[in-house]
Amino acid sequence: MAITSIKNLKEFSTNNDRFEGAHTLCPGCAHSMIVRELMNCTDDNLVISSNTGCLEVSTAVYPFTSWDTSWIHIGFENAATAVSGAEAMHKARKRKGTLKDNDAPVKFVAFGGDGSTYDIGFQWLSGAVERGHDFTYICLDNENYANTGGQRSSATPIGATTTTAQAGSHSYGKKEKKKDMVAIMAAHGAPYVAQLAPNKWKSMAKGFQKALETEGPCFINTVSPCCTEWKFDPKDTIGITDLATDSLMFPVYEIIDGHELNILYRPKNIISVEEYMGAQGRYKHLFKPEYRHVIDQVQKDVDAYWDYLQRREEARI
């Protein structure tokens, strides 16, 4: 497969964009950073499918399309299903020799937001991974249903205020913890599962290339800060991602074959989750004295999870 050089940014920048501008994502949205990076890290033909979500409604506003590759949209939940169907058809036609170019390498990619991955499309994704199609599923995790006005999803972390789990005098926002999607997908036995962040562009590009090269279903969860619903200034998208990875709210790691865990980024100075939360409007209420205990709880959980990841990396289980 034709992977492009990601040795340094200068070489990476010689790639030609296949994700065009003038889509209608919010200014400073991390979705398009992630999508651009995926499409720049390979020269192969791509067949992409998107779940309904910010990415789908913004990149295919009739009569325009922002995709320079084959792109398909069907429903809210079935990007994984659509792309596995396309992959099965490609395999069959390749065997019969009815393709226009039988040797051209084709990669299959599905994009979904966290709502359509963690909640609505969960069953479809699980099925596609179980059937073992050769595709890469990328979840753009912005921790809420941003497209419809910021409702809670099962990816929303504890304590964040959303339009359907609002903070107020009787509530500190969402009361349930975030679902551990990466571990769930690793438990499916997928050959490559990772959690990546756009601020670490190199580990992200490497992860994407690894996932595209790997035969079989791969799942990648990417952090995608949402300036509209997390309530921060659009220019701080990368800064917020830095805080997210440095506070270990989003540890960057990969799991190969369901057991071999590698931590891809170890922050030199681990910052407190308080610093990460303080930079965003959705956690503002937690700094009132009556809700302080939520921050302490989150810090404890994050520390315990980091400890767990490190022990798993060492033990190779």
Next chain:
Amino acid sequence: MQDLNLLANDNRGQTDLGNSSSLVGWDEVTQGTILQSFEGDATGIAQKKAEERSYSNFNSYTATVASWRVKKPVFNIDVCIDCQNCWVWCPDSSILSRDKQMLGIDYDHCKGCEVCVEVCPTNPKSLLMFSEYTPLDEALSQWPEKKKKEEK
């Protein structure tokens, strides 16, 4: 028994499908919308630079979102070190980079989010935000001097 017969023959609320010839097979259903990104053959498009491609009118490359902007980024080539940070993190594919060099900004697709200014590592920054109506030479003449390190 009579009631059941009545129910079985009750067609209220059902669409009359007419004769069976109007039913179509799975491969004859009207397709959804298909938009072609390029005029003609799109083989090997990943190897072509934007200026070499033949974009169709359906490609959002031919559209513009310049009206979204309140402030615009201005690029100062004298300070730039071609690190390409702005290229990798621009969400709108608006940084024009050719042969490892940063050439400028695509103002048709830039939404003025200021991410490129934030990630610029030079001192002073080689990208700065100015009002949309500031002429380019006026903006460049207002460029700040190199900041000295703060004394501790």
